[in-house]
Amino acid sequence: MFQALGSRLQDVFGSLRREVRLTPETVERTLREIRLALLEADVNFKVVKAFIDRVRDRATERAVLDSLTPSQQVVAIVRDELLQLFGESRAGLSAAADRPQVVLLVGLQGSGKTTTTAKLGRWLSGQGRHPLLVSTDVRRPAAIEQLAVLARDAGLRIHEGDSGDPVRRAAAAVSEARQLGFDVLLVDTAGRLHLDEEMMREIVAIRDAVKPSDLLFVADAMTGQDAVRSAGEFNHRLGVTGVVLTKLDGDARGGAALSVVSVVGVPVTFAATGERMEDLEPFRPDRLVSRLLGMGDVLSLVERAEQAIAQDDAASMATRIRSNGLTLDDLKQQMRAVGRMGPLNQVLGMIPGLGSRIPEGEVDASVMTRMVAIIDSMTAQERRTPAVMNGSRRRRVARGSGTTVQDVNRLLRQFAEMRKMLKTVGGRSRRKGKRRRMALPTMQ
Template sequence: MFDNLSDKLDRAFKVLKGQGSITEINVAETMKEVRKALLDADVNYKTAKAFTDTVKEKALGMNVLTSVSPGQLMIKITNDELTALMGGQTEELELKQNPTIILIAGLNGAGKTTFSGKLANYLKTKKGKKPLLIAGDVYRPAAIEQLKVLGEQIDVPVFADLNSKDPIGIAQAGIAQAKQNGNNVIIIDTAGRLAIDEQMMNEIAAVKASTNPHEILFVVDSMTGQDAVNTAKAFNNRLDFTGAVLTKLDGDTRGGAALSIKSVVNKPIKFIGTGEKMDAIDVFYPDRMASRILGMGDVVSLVERAQMQFDEKEAAELQKKIRKNKFDFNDFLSQLNQIKKMGNIKDLMGMIPGVGKAMKDVDIDDNAFKGIEAIIQSMTNQERENPELINTSRRNRIAKGSGRDLTEVNRLLKQFEDMRKMMKMFSNPATAAKMMRNMPKMGR
């Protein structure tokens, strides 16, 4: 996510590395590089210029503390201004009405139907709502079937009328059914359309007028950069949408749309799509995104994702097992599954400060744990619970059963044993404190 932009900004700030003070010359040189980085990321020119002018003005007007280097100060100012550029504060959906009607609009191929399913899943699992999806795309035959499949996956009802080509009639009939069945959120998926297609734009405006939605979300493919912003202006002029959604942020995104939309159309980004799975949707936090763009990580989001998978009772039981040195492969497999549920592994690593840059050229497959899982699943229950029983003949059998090399099995067993020792050591507060005190000696 924004890897290229992050690299270029990092290089821009190196201009100030080793400088003892902020001067008009070194700030101008840094801002020139920052502006180039933003333009390369397909950020709107006026937005990029206004942004760098503001950062320059604030930097020259500040005194550098003795404990803070000019480079650090510049990053702090840039972080604050990036946050402001993307909206400043998080703006979630307005869900007070019953039912709340949400209209989804956007270009062809932006990911509206997939997002509609993700949004329904989010509102059901995170907000405790009872959503209904309305299949309003009457032009793409596969769209209705796609929405039905997604609805089955997340156990959310879908209203569709295969015999009608009237999106207004379908939307009204779907709303009537939702009210009858007690659905408190209605999500209307619509056909993709070009801003220059007057007939199609009139149609989406008519759907809006007839349904009177409380939220209108403009879905935009984040990889289209500045073109997406120009399209957003055209859609906003006709629909006056309440917020934007950036999809496909897990791809090679340049960042232009994320950094330009708010300043150009003055509408907040409300959600981002970060993958293909139904739970790969996040509320947009401008401050967290700014930190990630500047390579500072996003620990808050990482902790929130972990807490979603966290089971307090299970954690307490696990702690007891660690203290008694009873942590086994069943526990290890359970922890792996929890990590996998948190999302894309490389994306998670990017949330840890400093790790994102170190991992940018490393390709981490989402199936990275499959080999480990295959090895553990080839063990008997007795072997999982008592790893010390696994002798040479058992190792050979496990390797054959898992389809992995014997060296991989040996490596996993060695790493697991080392991990158990470390966990046991740190589970004892006195031992942990002693180790921390001895760290300086170890360093010497």
Template sequence: MFDTLSDRLQLTLGDLGRAKRLDEDAVNKAMREIRLALLEADVNFQVVKDFVAGVKAAALGEDILKGLDAGQQVVKLVHDRLAELMGSGDSKLAFGRPPTVILMTGLQGSGKTTTSAKLALHLRRQGKRPGLVAADLQRPAAIDQLEQLGRQIAIPVYRTDTSDPVRAAAEGLERAKGDGLDVVIVDTAGRLHVDEALMDELARVRDAVKPLNVLLVLDAMTGQEAVNVAEAFQRRIAFDGVVLTKLDGDARGGAALSVKAITGKPIKFASVGEKLDQLEVFHPDRMASRILGMGDVLTLIEKAEAAVAEDEQAEMERRMRSGEFTFDDFLKSYRMVRRMGPLKGVLKMLPGVGKQLDGIDVDEGQMARVEAIVLSMTPQERRLPHLINGPRRRRIAAGSGTSIDEVNKLLAARKQMQKMMKQLGKGKLPALPPELSGGRPRR
């Protein structure tokens, strides 16, 4: 969602970062461009004003203007201020005596119910035993939706046959306690922040379940209105943190850059896709690096670790160091990458790669075709690729519904990948070839 802002800031800071020394005119020009970029990204006007003033004052300091690599220092200054704008470090949930209660609040249509299930899955992967309480009695089929999501991720959902959301929340919490769960997530009805009756009802639910964490779910696509919503909920409910949904959309990013500065409450999580495993802890410093095109290697490593079991990691490392790379290894690596999320998003986390992807289509369907080709090989062919001669290539192409040319390209790509693995085993970092990324130039 930050693509436009990222492009503008990278363009503005690109020449600045290469400058050894700076003068006041160069800094002022850069600050004007940064101000326009932030305003176009729908960042709150007062937030923009304070941000630019702070960066400018620091950038015009004697130490920076007189020092070598002054431009790089200013780029780092913008990065640090961006991270500070979104929060001074990742903010974790509070956990106390079990069960820890988490109350989910927000507007209608913000994605609260799905986010509740995503959070439950995230917490279970952290070793918790979560449960979901259905207290959204306003929206038709909301409870059925929560139960369906609960079945998909094998997490219990507690519903009560009552029209009183306060009673539904309290009874669901008691049943979860009885089952020995250590985290209970209460999904409440979406409400307009101007609806006093519904806000009073939400306050009664909060008082009944006594949550240790109150999370406000905000739709990042709503822009500045998200900040107005956050202010209204803060006055009435006093939430502890924000979950931003639809961060994978094409919104301009103003909500993410404004909500912490306006409300003082941190962004704790970000939903980066529709799948239930696409909820990430929000790291302001990493997001600032992404915006400035510096990549996000830490998140990439975490995604890779989550996609591969510990024993698989050790085996893959051993084979990488030895330079072994069969089609079975090829298939495992492809499946690992697919589990990490959309390929273009994964590649953008590599430092310096983001801009190189401009003008390139990353074909996700290519991943499925590659898998089909490999699965059309015999176990022996996968272990010993040099056996694949002309007749075998024709058979593999027919079996996978692809062309001989595609099979040939995959065979060549495996050889290239094997070379890359040998380089990585020696501590080098080679470039990823387009055959492996599914990328091709646009025409």
């Protein structure tokens, strides 16, 4: 996500870093490029103007220009101001004490409210909460059914209700949640234009009936300059508490998010990064800004890894590796785990310094699939002791996995290197009393 904007900014800073001395002219040129990058990313033009002015004021101070590391200072200022734009971090839901805690999701047509409602339900049950879902979209054909199907697939409960009136449906869902002991109620609503007076009155009525603690505006990350106006109007009428940014898995530069936060003053609380039900996460602006500027996002990487790898699995694998050394079965298990962390280019984007260097579409997740296929084509003995892999076995495995002997050779070579590396690392960490949970397989 935000990759394109990130690589633009990193290019700008790359050329800035090459400057030995900073003059007001170099700063001005850099600012022009940043302005262009932000405008192309759909950041609202007023926000861009104000942002550039602030950076210019701070960057052209004598103290900065005369410092020993002027270009680093400028990058630091930009980072600072970007964080400033995103405002305070308020990821996730509010800590309201009401039971059921009511969450109302609103937005324009097609922004992804229904999908987000189901994803949020899933996320909440992962947090140990008990969510009930209800659709109040009686306008769009099959919208209620869509939520029902998504909920069923995610193992979530919905309020059935036969009322054709959105306000009554919502109110009935609140009492059902209260009676049956659900602690969160997620209310999906029809998409509406902020100009549609009748529909805006309806959503105000729904809000007044369910008294939500969280009122989330669901916004498409690909939205252009109009984002500020629509989000502003929803906030004005309803009092939005957070923005959910959707469709971040495309190549949208997501500038609208920056604009909404800084103009409307509502924080982004969740980000949806894919079509799978798991692809929703609390939004952390500081991590995003680091990623934009090419500083990586190690925290998210660790979180994803922890979600993907069951703790006891990891512990037993670590013990086994320490006593017997790494086997090809362990390698396969690790690759599966990396696969569960999400699309490979997303995962790699979180590694410091790597983000902008991965050309879009060049990350080939099938490499891992092929490696798994090769391992699967080996016998149990071969997997335990790869040393027995002679020429004829290698040919057989290549045929069996639909790869070439070169692919098999490469895998075995990489495996041998990994094994050697792990031995040294494992020895060191034992002395320090630390346990290494996981090593990423290297790839060609």
